[in-house]
Amino acid sequence: QVQLAESGGASVQPGGSLKLSCEFSGYLYPTYCMGWFRQAPGKQREGVAVFDNDGHISYKDSVKGRFTVSQDNAKTTLYLQMNNLKPEDAGTYYCAARYITGGPGAFPTVATMCRLIGMDYWGKGTLVTISS
16 A cells, blocks of 8 residues: 655745655555645646656646655655745645556656646645745
């Protein structure tokens, strides 16, 4: 059973930085993707930054150059470094994972596929607010 637990959400000013963490337990090998999604009030959940076990990373266009997804060497903790935060980055951030049984299909990478179609396992979320 895969379990995910996020932490690090906070209130920050526009232009500020924040690092989210996600503790992971369970088994996803051999092919998987993991990453971060967010949901703003009144909006659909969207993929922000996702990577796959081949090392491909897919970012939402609006966060490219500002957000970085990473994983510790033990592969038990997932991070999302967020810099130059903007009001539109506010929302509940979810850590998520998906076990992959096939290829990316029509998508360029498994990471892109996961970011756009969603995941199977979800954390409970951590809230990020952007306020001056």
